[in-house]
Amino acid sequence: MARFYIQGVPIGYMAIMLTILASLGGFIFGYDTGQISDILLMEDFIQRFGTCSVPGDASSCQFSIVREGLIVSLLSVGTLTGALSGAKVADFLGRRRAMTTACVVFIVGVIVQIVASHSWVQFAMGRMISGLGVGALSAAVPMYQAETAPPQIRGTLTATYQLFISFGILIAYCVAIGTRNVSGSGSWRIVVGIGMLWAISLGISTFFMPESPRWLTARGKFPEAKRSLARAWGIPLQEAEENWKIHRELVDMQCALELESQVTAGWIDCFKPEGKVLYRTLLVMTIQMFQQLTGANYFFYYGATIFQSVGLKDSYITQIILGAVNFFATFGGLYVMEKYGRRLPLIIGAVWQSGWLFVFAAAGTVKDPKTDANIGKLMIISACLYIFGFALAWSPGPWILTGETFPMRTRSMQASLSAASNWIWSFLLAFFTPFIVKNIQFRYGFIFAACNLLSAGIIYLFLYETSGLSLENLDTMYCDPACRPWTSRAWVPPGLSSPTDISDIQEKPTVDMDSKIDV
Template sequence: MAPAGTGEGVSTASLAWAIIMSAFAAFGGILYGYDTGTISGVIAMTDWLDTFGTVDTTGSLGTYLKTSNKSLVVSILSAGTFFGALFAYPMGDMLGRKWGIVTSCTVFALGVGLQLDTEWATFIVGRFIAGLGVGLISCLVPMYQSECAPKNIRGLIVGLYQLAITIGALLAAIVLNATKDFDDHSAWRIPIAIQFAWAFVLGGGMVLLPESPRYLMYKGRVDAARVALSRLTNQPADSEAVQAECHEIDLAIKAEQAIGTSTYIDCFRNGEYKNGLRTWTGIMLQGWQQLTGINFIFYYGTTFFASAGINNPFIITIITDVVNTAMTIVGVQLIDRVGRRRLLLIGAAGMLVCEYIVAIVGVTVGEATSTGAVNLAAQRVLIAFVCFYIAFFAISWGPVAWVITGEIFSLNLRAKSMSLAVASNWLWNFGIGYATPYLVDKSTKGQPNGVATASLGVKVFFVWGSTCVGCLIFTYFFIPETKGLSLEQIDLLYKNSTIRGSEKYRKRMLMANETYTAKSEADHVEDHPTDSEAEQKV
């Protein structure tokens, strides 16, 4: 049995149930990853271009997608997810984490249905509505996982969300490769329609799972919280372990509520628990994750590899997705061993080196000659270091950003602060998704319907490499080490420690079993000493 008030909440016998219940919610990652991975191949399909593209009357380009339309169709989902993430707060606090996810699946399914239409406006509206569902899910799922998972494997459990994202993207690449040569609408409708299955499995499965006990305690539903916690721990609701965990959560809630109300303004106030610092950390962390440039590969990878002269870019896309999935499996196992802060530092350093190498090779020997000939050795180096770059992201900034976002906020502000952080992710996602074609594509200025662009091509990796320098600096100054701490202990860490001193304080906290319960008992003993203790003081 765990010591009273440690926040572990599970015994060895119940660990399997805790993993199953918490990890199942990660299925939302498959929905998210598959959806974002689908558009990269869909916009390169012949039938889709014939349906939604523009016919070049000069005959030199055939049927193509305007740069403005390419930006819109890729990024409009991220615009929807931005608003979906913001709506996650009222939905998550009013309906709960569990029923909020179920409702989000319904919204997503509506958007998927609209994308099966052949009208451009309907397709775009469908992408936006699907984005609303994805945004809601991307916030509520890690929130649910963080509040239900045992602290000693919380990094693994929440990291499974990122693993599910990579599996979703891999499945999308496989399905796209299987249907790309179909000569009718089924080439792109089948990959899109498969998303109904993901929404049904996630929504239907969540109906069977318990509500977050921390959410129920926050709402004052103590008996329901004990029942939910008993399901997660596989112990009776009136057992000592369940009672101790509920007591620890209750003390943390009361300590936070004693400070005052919980409004959006409170998210940015730096009081005793440094909520302002925590909110800005989450917002900036999600922004920096996008600025690593990873979604450039997953949104535009197929068209980018094709423009670089690489044969069968669909296969290369599958290879990069396999690397992403395999290394995420490695990464989620390292989170609770190596630590959050250290992994982010390692990942940022590795990514910036790989991206600079890709950029340097690309601009020196990787570009095609005037006759169209390509340097095969340079292409192999380019592909290899893109894969290394993805590997460093997969073991660090991919899963760890979601883990930290799910655990650093205090309970009374978690829904609000997390919705702001995830909205930041999608805002940057939208901006990068919309701007990338204007940065990378060759300029068509002077041609019919031409558009002026920066024509960076592979030089864009100089930009991503430089932003990874920013990721490195941000991590060093703003990300604390929270490995092995309960959510309530993280509150104490922010209250009593600095960021760079967090590792030392974390170790001391774990050795001394410093918790709200232990502190409360110590204060009680100090205020009400026993007769022998009183005599010793005298």
């Protein structure tokens, strides 16, 4: 079985392949997010679902602010509900089967959308149903990735979820520009319907994935957990029986579960101060909120409309440029989040984003971009540079933290609450943006610029550095009263010589891995 080594720990190529397959969940979300911006400008869609003063004349048709806001934002209502319910589903069925179930729900929502004829309510409700599946995936996928990936590359592999979101957005833009001239309803139905292909691909691929070793350990299924780790680390099963590193990893999981199983976990446990559980719940929920308030979805949801308003004749092309910048820069984000940790990239990224949003807003406020071509170009450049910075840090960062910050006992519920925070603010942003833009236009960028600066301060004061730590050692760090967020980079787990190296531990733990834990 193919494998390579990082910090003395074997890493199987299977771990990378499993993470990429799971990241199709992010691709589904990105594709569904990116498609609506261009669909709103398609003539057949506007005629069918908009209000027309002259029947049959697309130029006389338009969406009211409320209708446009609901068509865009009801996806987020579904994702919110799906994220909250996804916790119990992922705990009951397992991470793998939960992803399969979410794919089925998403496909049902797509079908409801493509069979809509003239009812915008039906189309919007279909988006909400699809959102249920997307929300459930947003809870299950980061958990699965964090619990399956070896800690030495966990940040990079977990960040592929956001990479695939970016890829999904780009592909949606490309598909839309290819179908916009298709006659009739095919212009938008093809774009929506293709979304089923991604869900089917993920649903089928989950049958070939191992279950999360931590979920298996929590249910006392140690032989299955050992096999799951062996596949991720590229170690033949016969070697895994005697491999002390796999044995130690399973012992760490067992010890953590023995401590956590003393009390039955419920939603209320996510808000208890012991072990800084409340602290971590509120922290990651806040970080997920700020991922929306950085302003990225302002461009992703309404980008085509924004660039049409600055005088561009073909705003579809600009959308593709933005999507391409977002996608390719996210590759850099994988490196940045692994090389420099979580804190520094998020702080620098927030300051960078704030600066370019200020330029975007100031340019659009000082002069009318419709009458000044240079101002319009400056706004496009500043938007691209903003997206570049977002993709390097704030695009993958919050999802990495959602997967790795919480203790096992409450991880699924806290991950759901964190994802739900993202979706709540996604809904608020999607629904109210048309109203806000109508009143303050491009000055909206100043609000996002201020939010970015505020988020940088919060990261510095409250976020602990989690890069390279096992999930069990990460939990120990948060409970260490001597450790502070700004000193956490140098924190060393008990018994180790450095935060990330376990190669100096030579003594094989002596715990009977055939015993079972009642959870």
